[in-house]
Amino acid sequence: MKDLTVTEVRLTPILVADPPLLNTQGVHQPYTPRLIVEVVTADGVTGLGETYGDTKYLEAARSLAGRLPGRSITDLNGLLTLAEDVPLDGHTVDGSVDVGGLRGVQTADKLRLSVVSGFEVACLDALGKALGLPVHALLGGKLRDRVEYSAYLFYRWAGHPEGVAGESDDWGAALDPEGIVAQARRFVRDHGFGSFKLKGGVFPPEEEIAAVRALADAFPGRPLRLDPNGAWSVETSLKVAAELRDVLEYLEDPTTGTSAMAEVAARAGGLPLATNMCVTTFPEIAGAFTAGAVQVVLSDHHYWGGLRNTRHLAEICRTFGVGVSMHSNTHLGISLAAMTHVAATVPGLHHACDTHYPWQTEDVLTERPAFSGGCVTVPDGPGLGVTLDRDRLDALHRRWLADDGSLRDRDDAAAMRRADPGWTTPPVPRW
Ligand SMILES: O=C([O-])C(=O)C[C@H](O)[C@@H](O)C(=O)[O-]
Numbered sequence: 001m002k003d004l005t006v007t008e009v010r011l012t013p014i015l016v017a018d019p020p021l022l023n024t025q026g027v028h029q030p031y032t033p034r035l036i037v038e039v040v041t042a043d044g045v046t047g048l049g050e051t052y053g054d055t056k057y058l059e060a061a062r063s064l065a066g067r068l069p070g071r072s073i074t075d076l077n078g079l080l081t082l083a084e085d086v087p088l089d090g091h092t093v094d095g096s097v098d099v100g101g102l103r104g105v106q107t108a109d110k111l112r113l114s115v116v117s118g119f120e121v122a123c124l125d126a127l128g129k130a131l132g133l134p135v136h137a138l139l140g141g142k143l144r145d146r147v148e149y150s151a152y153l154f155y156r157w158a159g160h161p162e163g164v165a166g167e168s169d170d171w172g173a174a175l176d177p178e179g180i181v182a183q184a185r186r187f188v189r190d191h192g193f194g195s196f197k198l199k200g201g202v203f204p205p206e207e208e209i210a211a212v213r214a215l216a217d218a219f220p221g222r223p224l225r226l227d228p229n230g231a232w233s234v235e236t237s238l239k240v241a242a243e244l245r246d247v248l249e250y251l252e253d254p255t256t257g258t259s260a261m262a263e264v265a266a267r268a269g270g271l272p273l274a275t276n277m278c279v280t281t282f283p284e285i286a287g288a289f290t291a292g293a294v295q296v297v298l299s300d301h302h303y304w305g306g307l308r309n310t311r312h313l314a315e316i317c318r319t320f321g322v323g324v325s326m327h328s329n330t331h332l333g334i335s336l337a338a339m340t341h342v343a344a345t346v347p348g349l350h351h352a353c354d355t356h357y358p359w360q361t362e363d364v365l366t367e368r369p370a371f372s373g374g375c376v377t378v379p380d381g382p383g384l385g386v387t388l389d390r391d392r393l394d395a396l397h398r399r400w401l402a403d404d405g406s407l408r409d410r411d412d413a414a415a416m417r418r419a420d421p422g423w424t425t426p427p428v429p430r431w
């Protein structure tokens with residue numbers, strides 16, 4: 001009989017290199033915080049998880065980690081209950097849209113669930129390793145052998161602003177339709193992606209419409225998406241919908257708030273709306289679905305509270321005839337593996353999932369998960385099927401230790417101020 005009792009939890013905050021990707025709030029910082037969670041059992045099995053690493057997540061994770069030893073890694077329902085008691089500093093969850101993450105409102109429950117997700121994945125990884133089963137088997141079994149991802153295109157600068165220390169890359173700038181098409185071609189060449197999402201809300205809508213049109217011309221018939229993170233008014237959203245209806249698979253969070261989304265959805269001539277901003281918690285589902293505000297929910301196991309909650313969300317969507325796919329924030333290979341396992345178990349996953357992973361040149365794994373034909377093969381080995389490289393983890397942790405605190409919380413507006421000192425987060429609607 002195996003001893004599945006947790007004896008130790010290790011939390012390692014790290015800073016990971018990130019390119020200067022633009023969004024409506026600003027630009028990505030040169031390094032972004034992530035938290036690596038290791039759960040160790042009495043038998044010496046270690047499970048891996050990954051989640052947001054910003055200070056408020058780290059503090060909550062430390063509190064939760066202290067409560068785990070002595071419990072079983074199988075006690076995943078208890079883990080969610082345990083998290084409800086994690087104390088939070090009130091001023092960190094004020095109901096506003098998060099700075100940089102663009103994941104909708106911040107609430108205490110959502111913060112706790114985001115922390116729990118890293119622990120849940122680590123427990124599932126450890127359980128899978130202990131039983132010799134892949135994580136997808138613990139979730140009820142895979143329905144597909146490969147999970148399709150979409151190329152995540154960003155307007156970007158060639159490098160971080162002058163005077164800002166960061167890693168360089170050879171992508172060059174992408175600030176117009178030609179740059180975006182060139183970026184897409186490189187994603188196809190390197191990873192074989194068959195669908196494309198453009199992060200919008202950066203330039204006036206006409207410029208972004210032109211970029212999507214250029215993608216449609218370069219890749220006829222391929223599924224395309226545009227996501228301005230709620231930056232447009234209802235009227236602007238409708239104008240964009242009318243111009244791009246023939247080429248978009250869906251329009252993602254054109255405008256902010258459930259009622260504005262519902263108005264756009266009702267008048268967009270059948271173009272589906274997707275969201276990772278107006279439906280990000282279970283309590284938001286009823287209002288949004290009843291109002292017909294969204295046709296596709298972009299799940300994210302980080303903020304929905306883990307892989308099992310993601311399946312739960314997918315079942316609710318299926319019940320209401322709402323599509324489901326997957327959102328991503330900057331993440332590493334542990335999370336890509338977790339996303340792939342859960343996506344493999346979701347019935348009716350009709351859209352390629354988002355992933356930032358191709359933008360991440362650093363990881364904490366011995367071997368990076370790879371895309372082929374735009375897909376990741378679902379791992380069938382024990383657990384998540386990834387192996388921690390402790391030297392890499394230590395190096396990225398040392399970077400976090402050396403930071404003076406300015407990069408430990410993602411803040412895309414602050415990063416933009418390094419290039420444009422007068423920059424403030426634009427009010428919505430921006431256009
Ligand atoms: O689909 C989305 O909304 C995102 O991926 C949000 C992210 O924060 C993205 O905008 C980014 O990384 O800049």
Ligand SMILES: [Mg+2]
Pocket residue numbers: 227229252253275276277327
């Ligand atoms: Mg989005």
